[in-house]
Amino acid sequence: MKNTLKTSALLLALLGSSAVYAGNHAGGHSHDHGSVKEAKEAMAANTEMADGEIRKINKNTGKITVKHGEIKSVEMPPMTMVFGVADKAMLEGLKEGDKVKFNVKQEGSNYTVTEIKKAQ
Structure with a gap:
């Protein structure tokens, strides 16, 4: 049972990351508009x-x-x-x-x- 849960969790993680990769690389174009700015703002919001x-x-x-x-x-x-x-x-x-x-x-x-x- 534990192995089944581990395998399921691993499979879900791989499927999720594959979907994100495919979405970000569709048609050979990057859809990374403003992500650096957004990351900096998120970091600032989480910084003391x-x-x-x-x-x-x-x-x-x-x-x-x-x-x-x-x-x-x-x-x-x-x-x-x-x-x-x-x-x-x-x-x-x-x-x-x-x-x-x-x-x-x-x-x-x-x-x-x-x-x-x-x-x-």
Whole structure:
């Protein structure tokens, strides 16, 4: 019985990977549009949030200056930097000097805060 279950599981795994391979290589064309970007965004979403301290907030422009530690999701070393925010409403309730945890996404040379919250 155990061998039957193992064989069935192996067969299902092989069939699944064959279907994925066939789908990705149909007609000799790659259907890999944007998968690197999607993988980076998924990695960023699953990466722990970076630590920082707010140095300056400009609610009019939606910019925030943060002195931060390493941001692993975008391979950025510790520094003080100005970031845009995905939504100006994210800045409500924050003030200079607040310790925060935040996530960043990179688009070309632009870095945007996608999530921010006061550190506990």
